[in-house]
Amino acid sequence: MKMKFLSLLVAFTSLLVVGCEYDNFEAPKSTLSGRVVYEGKAIGVRNNGPQLELWQDGYPLRSKINVYFDQDGTFSASLFDGTYKLVRMGDSPWLQQATDTIIVQVKGNTAVDVPVTPYFTVTNESFQKNNNNITANFTVNRIVGTANLGAVCLYLGKSILTDQVRQELLVDANLANVTFGQQTSIVGVLPDKLKNLDYVYARIGVKSTLSGEYYYTAVQKIALK
Structure with a gap:
């Protein structure tokens, strides 16, 4: 009976020591x-x-x-x-x-x-508002010679976190109209949920067929009023 009591005491003491060690664990600095x-x-x-x-x-x-x-x-x-x-x-x-x-x-x-070496990049991007249209002008550059275009998109959103997953408007470019190293344009028509805002956020994304993720331009804030 005494041995059983001592075993329980040792186990309890061990748990206390381990608990103190966790309490004293320092977060990375x-x-x-x-x-x-x-x-x-x-x-x-x-x-x-x-x-x-x-x-x-x-x-x-x-x-x-x-x-x-x-x-x-x-x-x-x-x-x-x-x-x-x-x-x-x-x-x-x-x-x-x-x-x-x-x-x-x-x-x-x-x-x-x-x-890193991106499959594609986007340069010289600009965005202009004309009535309820947002026109994006940009240049797609092929960096990896064997890469093929999967998609080129214009994104408009209420939030600065605007991308393929989060956006209020996504417009796909006609890939037949995309020439590497030359200006490409996409026009997005503001939907009702955006047209009455003071501003929207815009960016361009380009994807290779070799990846599910897009290369994006920096988000730009476009004044609507």
Whole structure:
């Protein structure tokens, strides 16, 4: 009976020690932040769409840390100091690299740019309002010679988080009218739910047939009144 009591006491004491260890667990104090870039410029993406993975070797419970991009191509993660493997994931609007892993040494607040090669880019974008129409002018550039266009779209929305998933108006371009390196235009007619607003947000997205994610231009705020 005494042995049973002692066993229960030891087990209870162990639980208290483990509980105290969890209570004393320190949150990570360092920050890894950065951008996904092409030729030194951040790439626009879908908010919480494309992602990175972080791995840290040498620990019993080795598991990945998912890191998602904001729509302007920036990212941030709270971490402990140490050496991490940063992995560029597939199904993104950029070419899979020969090696998708970047070794990052995190110490305090650490910044790193993640270089990628997008299948396509969009440049020289501009948006004009004429009555209830928004005309987008832009140039699509093919960066990866073997890539084929899957879609080119104009997005209009109430929120700055406007993309393929979140928008009030999506207009697909006729791909037959898209010539690489030359100006392309898309006209969107404002629906009733947008036309009476003071402003809308607009951006262009382009997708390769090799990926489900779009390369996006920066979101622009268009005054309607």
